Each structure stands twice: as C-alpha cells, then as structure tokens.
Amino acid sequence: MKKKGPLYALFLSLILLLPGCSSLTVLNPKGPAARTLSDTIILSIITMAFVLAVVYILYIFVLVKYRAKKSNEGYIPEHEEGNKLLEAIWIIIPIIIVAFLSVVTVKSTHAVENVADEYKDQKPLVIYASSSNWKWHFSYPEEGIETVNYVNIPVHRAVEFRLYSFGTITSFWVPQLAGQKYAMSDMLTTLHLSADTVGSFIGKNSNFSGKGFAHMEFETLVMTDQEYTDWVNEVKETAPELTEDEFKGLLAAEHLGRKTYSSTHLTFSPPPGDHGDHMSGHGSEDQMENGNPEHIDNKDIHPSPEPSSQTEFDGEPHPEVEQPLPSSDVEEHTHESN
C-alpha cells in the first residue's frame, strides 16, 4: 500500500528541516508562567501522540489486510451490527483521557492566572500596558514613569500587567514569559509574569488590529534589580514629563519608535474598570471572576496614582459617568482623586 509512504517521508523531512527546538519560542520558556504552559503543551502532545498512534496502527492494519485483491475476489462481507463492548471501550478511554487533560487544564490555567508559586511572597510590580493604533504604552504607577514600545522589568520579580486598549482589541503576548491576554477598551484584564533570566524577549500584539498590525511589536528587557533601579532613576531625572497634550499626540500617531517619560498618563486618562468591577456592578461582589485577591488588595496598597479603584465603570456605563473611558477625544475630564 503506497498510500502512506510519501506522507511519512514528508513529515519526517519536515521535522528534520526544523532548525532545532530552540527556535520554537513557545517551548523555550524563560519564566514560570511560560514554563507551566510549555509543560502543559508537551504533556498534551505526548498524550495526543498516543491517540494518533492507536488510530494510525489500526488504520494501516485494516487497509492492508482488507483491501480488495485477487485472493478475496467474490468475497461478500457479512452484515455486522456493531459491538457494545468495543464501542464502550472507545467511549470510555477517550473520556478518561479528556478527564485527565481537564484536570491538567484547570490546574495550569489557575497557575498562570495567578502569581507563580516561587514569587507568591512578593508584592507584584504593577505595570499598565495599553495599546493605541499600533503601539504599546507602558505605565509604571509605582515609579511614576512611562515608556512607549518597550518595557523593562527586573529579573526574579512578580510582575502584574494590567491591560487595556485605546482602540481595537489587541492581545498582549510575550511568548517566552507568559501566554497572551486581550487588551480591550471597556475592561481591564490582568496578566501575571515573571522572568528567571535577564535578556531581551520579543513581545507583540497577536490579535489582528488593522493596517499596522504586523509591525506592532515591543521589546521586553529583563534586567537585574540594580540595573532596573538605575534605569528608573535615570528616567526620572532625564526624561520629559508626559503632558496631556503630548499624550494625545502619542495616541493619534500611527507608529512610533521608543519613547520615555517621567510621569504616566494614568492621572489624566485612567483605565477602565477591571473585570472584577465589571462583575460587581451586577451585584456579585464576593465572587470575583478573576479570583485573585492580591490583585484587589493591591489597589489599597497603592492608592495613588491608582485610578482603577475609583473608576465607577461597570457593565452599563452612561454618559454621566465621572471617569470617562480612555479615548483619544476625551479632553475636558480630569482625574479627580488625590
């Protein structure tokens, strides 16, 4: 049976062609979140390889043995209704496999939606990442600085990204450090990551957002603690302040290079409420969907500049809402806290 020959030759050569596993970014993690995901993926590949093997062996066996040939000419196969036992086997075994993978999924999803175990005792460094047109804005409320199209983080430190968008839906993704998450205009999402090694990692938007989508990348530079502190201090001393006018200019621009500022846009253009606020607006305060108490605690620890705790945005916002949605044409509203 020549049928499978070319296919297998092809698959084999494809695998050999691959320039080694290290170029498979997703399977080359540099932090606990990405490592959990990489382990999950490899585990699922092994499980699925087993399923494939069973099907392929049965398939080849059946095709070779029961193909029409001279020796079985005139053979009329019998009527065969099915077999309860066999059918039960191929219902129950897949159910077991699915159950096993479900447990893995729930555990790993829970793990990456929270601060990694190794960093549980730390207070996460909060960075607001927002997208506009085809660029990324990174605001560090604790340090009072802001960057465009690059983000520096200290190594061995829990980092909590809070994502939102000044326009279309984008997806924030640093494949070697963590899985992606959407940044949307009407709610705040949270992404936890931490890096185990210093180095530069590519980050990108992975959700199609229009003309400039293909170029919407940023650098994530992981630094030692000392380097990070030095960098922050240098920014505070040398970089210009981010005024509201300047920020409006940034929002309007389609593409930009790197920029650095010694203040953040959060004070005059606050992010939308987070998913928890979203839910609580509908009266389920004790059951936060995000299920991350630290995230909520953090709001109290950092009251300023911490606009999200004051945002009254909920599921049914109306024009009178005090804190407007972040959008480029908002001019007269200013943040009233502090």
Next chain:
Amino acid sequence: MDLEKFKVHGEPLIYGAMISIALATIGILVGLTYFKKWGYLWREWLTTVDHKKIGIMYILAALLMLFRGGVDALMMRLQTAAPEMKFLDAQHYNEVFTTHGLIMILFMAMPFIIGLMNVIIPLQIGARDVAFPRLNAVSFWLFFMGAMLLNISFVVGGSPDAGWSAYFPLASIEFSPTVGNNYYSLALQISGIGTLITGVNFIVTILKMRAPGMTLMKMPMFTWSVLITNIIIVFAFPVLTVALALMMFDRLFGSQFFTMANGGMDMLWANLFWVWGHPEVYIVILPAFGIYSEIIATFSKKNLYGYKSMVFSMVIISLLSFLVWAHHFYTMGQGVMVNSFFSITTMAIAVPTGVKIFNWLFTLRKGRITFTTPMLYTLAFIPIFTIGGVTGVMLAMASADYQYHNTMFLVAHFHYVLIPGAVFAVIAGFHYWFPKVFGFRLNERLGKHAFWWIIISFNVTFFPMFFLGLMGMTRRMYTYSEETGFGPLNMLSFVGALGLAIGFVILVYNIYWSTRYMPRDTTGDPWDARTLEWATPSPIPAYNFAIVPKVKSLDPFWESKQKNVPLYEDKITKIHLPNNTGKPFILGVIFFFLGFFLVFSMWIPAVVAGIGVLIMLGAMSFDRDEGFYVSAKEVEATEKKLRGETV
C-alpha cells in the same frame, strides 16, 4: 463625490481583476446571445424548482467560489513566502484574508454541502421533491445574490478588511471607514436568510417525506447528518441574523451596540458571532461525516458499523457545538472558572468524534475495500482529520491556548479540520454522486492524479504552520522580518499551496475530459451502492421515482439487490409536479440591489428596493400554483428510455 465611494484605488492587481471580470461578463452575455441560450437558461435554470437542478447550481457556484477563495489563498501564501515581500500591501492583504475566510466557509463549503443535500436527500429518502420546492429556489437565489454582493466588493468600493470574524471595534465605522464591512453585514445577511430557509425546508422534508417504511433509525447516515445539520442551522442562524442586523445599525445608522463608548460592548459581538460561528463549523462538518459514512459502506461492501452510536454521537456533537463558543476567546480574561467550563465541553467533543473514527475503521475491518477516487478522499480524511482533531484537543486546553491563540498553530489546526472535514468530503461526494446526476463517471486516473496532488500538497502547505505557530508567528501578518526565522517554513507552505492549485486544476480538467470522453452509464448504479438514490435511473428524471419505494431495512437498495426483494410494489400512476417560477430569481435580484444600495447608504433607491422586496413577497404568498401532472404513459416511456430496457 458620491462616485468616489465606488472606486477602489491603488493596485494593478485590482485593475486586472476589474478588466477580467468585465471581459468575462461580456463574454458570457455575447455567448448566450450567439448560441440563442437565453430562453434555455431562463426556462431550465433560472426559474427551476427542481431540487436536483437547484443542487447543481449550488455546486457550480461553490466550485466558482472555491477558485475565487483559492486565488485569495495563493496570494496570501505568496505574500508571506519570504520576509519583507512587496506583492500585496497591508490593506489589500487584510481584504484578501478576510474574503478568503468568508468565501471558503460561507460561499464554498456551505453551498457545496447544501448543493449535495439538495441533489441527494430527496432521492435517499425515496421522495419526489423537497417539502417546499419554490422556497428552495428562494433559498438558492438569496444565497447566490449574497455571494455576488460580497464578490463585487473587491472591485466596487472595497472588501471587508477586519477578518472573517469582524471583531469590533475594529469593524466599526470608526476603525474601518470603507464600505467593506457594510458589504459584510449585508451579503451575509441576505445569504444567511437563504440558509435559514433551507434549514426549515430540509427538516420538514426529512421528517415528513420519507418513503413508507423508512423509520428514523432506518435513515441513511447522510440523511441523518443533514437532518442534524439543519436543526443546527435553525438554532444558530437566527443569532447571526440578529448580530448582523446590530452590526448594520452600528455601521449605517449610528447605533452603538459594539462601540467603545456609550455602553457598547466590543466582546458582545465576539460572543454573538461565535454563538453562531462555532455551530457553523459543525454545519459544514457533520454532513461530511454523513458523506464519508455512505462512501465507506459502499466501497468496503459493508453496512456501517455501530449505526446507532454513529447517530447518537452526531446528536451529542450537535448539542455540544452550542456549549463551546467561548473557547474562541479564552484570552478575554474571563477567569479560571469560565475557561475551565468551556475547556471541558470543548474537549468532550473529541469523545463522540472518536466514536465515529473507530466505527469507520471497524466498518472497513472485514470488508473488501476498493480504492476508487471517492474512497481515496475518504480514507485520506481519517488520518489527516485525526491530526486536526488532536490538535483541537490541544487548543481546547485553555491554559495552552494562551500560547496558541491567534497564531499559525490555530490556522494549521482549523485547516486540518476543515479541509479534510469539509473540502475532501464534498470532493468525495462530488465524485461519488456525479454519475447519479449526469449519467457517467469521472475519469479515475485523472481523479487519482488530482487526489495525490491535493493530499500531499495539503500537508506541505499546512503542516509547517503548526511549527510557525510554536515559533510565535501570529496569523494575519502581512509581512515579517528576516530575523524572525519564519521565512523557510512559509516558503515551504507556499510551495504546497501551488501544488494544491495544480490538484484543483486537474480536478476541473477531469470534469471537462470526462464530459467529453467517459462512457455513459445506463444501470443507474455504477458503484454497486446501498442506498435508495441508486435505485433511480441516471440521469434522474424530474419526478425522481416512477413508483415510491417501500423500505424494509437500512440499506434497502442493497437488500433488494442481494435478496431480490422488490423495492417497488405499486403500479406507475400519474405524478404531480410543481410549475417553474421566476419569482424567486426576481426576488433575489431585488435583494441584491437592496443590499447594494444599503452598502452605499443610497437611501431612496434602498427604500424603493425594500418596497420591491415586500411586493415580491406578497406576490409569492398569494400565488396559486396548481402544478401539473405527468401522465402514467409518459412516466413509463421516460423510464424505458433511461434504463434502456423495459421496466
């Protein structure tokens, strides 16, 4: 100023397309006039209510769209074949991948399947027609006009460019100010209404018009799959109708359902879209399971193994298909609980699907397998679709999906599911039922050539994408830099796409060659098949069955051949048939203009066309059609002529 909106600017490619469309149109018009075929076209096709002819028109339209979507695919693969390619610019690329998705799913896979079911279902259940023949014509013309409306967007005003899923706010007037997404909302709306009508029509046909003796559990598997598919259509398409209507209000009338301000919610669109969109995947795949079941049974000379569990698994899949939509946006930040729920329901679909795979394998076991072209596609489906299936389970794991979401891994997965699961199926079904409809087989040698080109090239095209995804390449990128290292695998993928194109060209050449040279079949049963459609002569007379068959078992035709049980017990009597009508076609044309005027916000003509639609609907509801009778004598004569013998 108004004229400016119609113009598509820029590229030589688009001007080339305009010129070729104009030349083709002129060619067709001149040809029809020269050969004096206008009357023939009107009488035999445009006004027909015969389910077989409507089916053929669906399939022709689908084949055309396959080539349109295929050219889109080639352009995309060429543009990404090497880093920094300059073949298409970003805007053009975005339009190309958006229309590729829309056309392949909605205007190729679906109509191809609806075409096959139009031709085959009434025959397979021993019926003379569908339940509502005139409504069936309405369905077709609405689908066709919707498809045409989307297709002219390429040269008039610009195509939709926000992806086939058209996520808001990207698809809103603010971020996508061209008329492209107006076309999206209206073309899909018009053809979607047609599909919904088909759904109702076929549910009624299958439930009410089966031959005497054919209980539900004696229905052929293809009929079962079509019944379930149409039930899904009836539940899913109203969601699309509503979503598209809201989209149209947002884009044309300034409402703000999905915008960023004033209470609009962008993810509401995503939810509505996928509440329809996920079942839609099963709408195109379940009938494929039916087609494969028929072909496997025929060419291994066996009845289907585990018939009951096959039916049951399809019912389970159809229920689960409505419970998994949020797996399309695990990364929305909906939390561990919600993601886990959708992960588990999604993975659960693997269980009934696995049941089907094993039942097919056991149908083959102890059979006598002949490798005809339709059987080859069916056999190729099993290993390839299994890869699609297992990668589907991998994607279903919410955590892992954080790394696959929107990458080429996903693109590879759904092509590994949809191409064997829908495209191979319709090609297999096309080869399998072709002699039934036209009275001669397609050439086997050419068929196998095309098969090998398509199967091998398919894997060369899409397998590298799994690795590209794991390398971090996102979908819908029109270009990338050298340093990313995406180049070599993309080039390989482009080579595969060229091979696929060659395969499809051979397939079409086969149709041409076979029409000219293949010997005619007078038996009506060239494959020694099992189900009722093969009991009619080929080509099938307008009334299908001279005598309505009596069904006593699953595979009644096989039983009657094996055990010499007579299928027909009654005498030939006169047969009632419906008259042709031009109203569905006219309604379709008016709908086309209504859509076109709305796309360009031309309100006065739109209102006029809207009134036209209402008038046509009124005219059709008050239309009395008595139909006509074919006399018993005439039926006998036709049967004799078609069989080449006495009945």
